[in-house]
Amino acid sequence: MKEKYRLNENLVDDFVENRERLNQIVLDRADNVIKRFYSLDSQVYRNSTLSSKVKEMLGLVSSLVLRCDDCVKYHLNQCFENKVTTGEIIEVLSVGLVVGGSIVIPHLRRAMEFWTALEKKRFDKLYMEIKKEFELRLYNLKKDNNANNNQKISNSEKANEEVKLKDDLLKFICNVCSKNIPYYNWFGFYLVDNENKNLLNLGPFVGEETEHTKIPFGRGICGQAAEKMHTIIVDDISEEKNYLACSLKVKSELVTPILRGDKVLGEIDIDSHYLNAFSQLDKEFIEKLANLVEPIL
Numbered sequence: 001m002k003e004k005y006r007l008n009e010n011l012v013d014d015f016v017e018n019r020e021r022l023n024q025i026v027l028d029r030a031d032n033v034i035k036r037f038y039s040l041d042s043q044v045y046r047n048s049t050l051s052s053k054v055k056e057m058l059g060l061v062s063s064l065v066l067r068c069d070d071c072v073k074y075h076l077n078q079c080f081e082n083k084v085t086t087g088e089i090i091e092v093l094s095v096g097l098v099v100g101g102s103i104v105i106p107h108l109r110r111a112m113e114f115w116t117a118l119e120k121k122r123f124d125k126l127y128m129e130i131k132k133e134f135e136l137r138l139y140n141l142k143k144d145n146n147a148n149n150n151q152k153i154s155n156s157e158k159a160n161e162e163v164k165l166k167d168d169l170l171k172f173i174c175n176v177c178s179k180n181i182p183y184y185n186w187f188g189f190y191l192v193d194n195e196n197k198n199l200l201n202l203g204p205f206v207g208e209e210t211e212h213t214k215i216p217f218g219r220g221i222c223g224q225a226a227e228k229m230h231t232i233i234v235d236d237i238s239e240e241k242n243y244l245a246c247s248l249k250v251k252s253e254l255v256t257p258i259l260r261g262d263k264v265l266g267e268i269d270i271d272s273h274y275l276n277a278f279s280q281l282d283k284e285f286i287e288k289l290a291n292l293v294e295p296i297l
Contacts, residue, residue, distance in 0.1 A: 011117040015073050045078070053082040057092045064096030064104055064111065072111045080118045083182035087274045089115055116281070123285040126180055130173060134292060137172070141165045166296050171204035173289060177270075178206040185249070186271035190215060190222055191297065192264055200226060203266065210246050217264075220244035225255035226264050231283050235276045246271060254278040258290045258297060265297040 008014075026034065045055045056078040063071035079089060093111060097104055141162075170189050178187045188205025193214075200222060202213040212220070217227045220243055225232045234240050234253045250271045258266045268286050272278065 005113070005116060007113070007117050007120060009117075011114060012077070012121055015070075015114070016077065019070070019074065051082075053079070053084060056082055057084060057088070060089075060092050061096045061099070064093060064107055065100040067100070067104055067107050069107055069110055072107060073114050076111060076115050076118065080115075080122075085183045085274050085277065086115070086119065086279065087183070087276050090276075119279070119281050122180070123281055126176070127285060127288055130176055130289065131292060133172065133176075134169060137165075137169055138296065141169075167204050169296060170293065171206075173293070174204055174206040177289075183272045183274050183277045184270050185273045186210075186246070186269075188269050189266055189293075190226075190269060191266035192226075197264075200267065205269075207271070208247055212244050212246060215244065221253050221255050222267060222269055225257050225267055229257055229259060229262070229264060231256040231287060233278045233283060235278075249273045251275045252277045254282055254286060256283070256286045256290050258294055260294055260297075265294060 023038075027038065030038070045052055045059065050058075056075050060072065060075035060079060063075055076089070079092075084092075093108055097108055174187045174189070178184050186205065186207030188207065189203035190200040191203045193199040193201050198217040200215040200217070202210065212222075215222045217223050221232055221234055221237075221240065222244070224242060232253075232255050234243070237243050237245075237250060237253055251274055252272045254270045254272075254277075256268045257264050258268065268290055270278070270282075270286065
């Protein structure tokens, strides 16, 4: 993404730090009128009849129409903190464009850049946190295995322990991603069957129970991704003919195969309750996770 969009990696941090610095200067020298206005501005966005999330989206529309770039960035940041999805942001900005007209387009461009930078920062930070914890757990797993080799433990007991620890690692990733990405409404792993190498078995997951515990290659989005050996993103599952329905809530899906050379080991499957939920950023993030877990499968 950095190469494609040439994002300034410090765009978000620079804005937040500069805003805090300038606000401190204002408040250090402000009279009661300015301080009261600042207080009112803070209070109006609190949860009430309307949620803070809705109020921040309203503030974003107003800021775009008024063509205030600092205000737009501030409300984008607040929307991000309130778990507004990218799909929702696109619709909000669309309203601002229609109301404000073509004169807001330069501000729309900068808004989209800032939102993309927010997303990329989250994905980069989340991946590093997952990688660090994953490698620590993997190290402990290897250490435990070495200890077991020095004890009288049967091969079957060792195998069962390894499966449990592997599942714990995968479940850890499911939990972290589901918690931190608001539109990841179902996150799970499918693993290739030990006997039938053209069959996927449901592994660790977070979300609603699914009846699709076994999926042949080529069937549904999961089966297609395994068969074609590349990531598949479906923006609107209602337009997909070869689809295995899990829930009426699901609107879009992303599936990434976990590969070792030309061999499929499993895949990561994500369902979202939002249309057009997944972007190139999601694809790159999930493919990095697939590469991370490949050695333990």
